[in-house]
Amino acid sequence: MSRLEPGPVAGTCLLDLFGQRKLATLQAAPGSVYGERVIDGYRLWDPFRSKLAALLQKSRRPGSLNLSPDAKVLYLGAATGTTVSHISDIVREGLVYAVEFSPRAMRDLIRLAEARSNVIPILADAAQPQAYSSLLEMVDFVYQDLAQKNQAQIASLNCARYLKRDRIMVLMLKTRSIDVTASPQAVLDSEIEKLESLEVMEVLDLQPFHQDHWAIVARKI
Ligand SMILES: C[S@@+](CC[C@H](N)C(=O)[O-])C[C@H]1O[C@@H](n2cnc3c(N)ncnc32)[C@H](O)[C@@H]1O
Structure with missing residues (x-):
């Protein structure tokens, strides 16, 4: 077993691999999800592949991103579930409502949900949040990663609701x-x-992990 240290937020850890500290989550279901390395039950979480991992590595206030194990999360722009799977590890007694509008990506997301009972895939347009109101409850955390012209408006609509x-x-x-x-x-x-x-708490450029991407962390007021 490599040496383990607590990670930047609850439910994450840092593995010491040959002198390099790597972010990881304890797997909530067996196996690798997207080809990531699994070491003694911990799934490596690469900041070059996941913007949330990049944010956790760069944030000066990671405490604001802490999630309890039973937290409910709304994830907008889930794609095939790379980052969803790590949030699913963190909120292992909670739920991740994963909204994605591409039927192709949804196929992988459904496979992920078959292996992980806390992932709820929702095929829908995040710009129409009323369309999934019957499937959702109020949540503890909203995460949005979708490249649209009206990204801020989509986030506001979902957070308001x-x-x-x-x-x-x-x-x-x-x-x-x-x-x-x-x-x-x-x-x-x-x-x-x-x-x-929404009160903005932190704005971070995600370089060198992701070009042209900023993370905005905000609190609902
Ligand atoms: C950059 S990828 C997300 C990667 C993912 N967040 C991860 O880290 O694993 C953006 C995804 O958002 C989806 N998307 C874009 N606009 C959307 C919308 N209005 N509603 C739902 N999904 C959307 C795209 O189909 C795409 O799969």
Whole structure:
């Protein structure tokens, strides 16, 4: 067994692999999900593959991203479930409502949910949050990673409807999807202004892990 240390948030750890500290989560179901290495039951979580892992490595206030093991999470833009699977490890007694509108990605997500009872796949457009109201409850954490022109508006709509007050939302903002001609900083500033009833706590450039991506951490007020 490699040496283990607590990670930046509850439910994560740092494995010492030949002198390098690697972020990992304790697997909630057997096996590797997307080809990641599994060492003694811990799944390595690569910040180059997952923006949330990059945020956890870079954040100066990781405590605000702590999730309890029974937390309920709304995940918008789940894709095939790379990051969903690590959140599922962290909230092993909770639930991850994973919204994705690509039927192709949904096939993999359904396979993931078959192996993990706390993942609820939802085939829907995150810009129409009322469409999944019958499937959802109020949640403790909203995570959004989808490249759309109206990313801030989609986040605001979902948080207004489903995020409990005082709880945290993370928006992974891809500025080039919004405007390739404007400066990234100008796009970032204008998107932040569009966030409604959310107090911004941290804004981080995800380089060197992800180009043109910013993480916005905000609290619902
Ligand atoms: C960058 S990928 C997400 C990667 C994923 N978050 C991860 O780390 O494993 C963006 C995903 O958002 C989905 N998406 C984009 N717009 C969407 C929308 N309006 N509603 C639901 N899903 C959307 C895309 O189909 C794509 O699978």
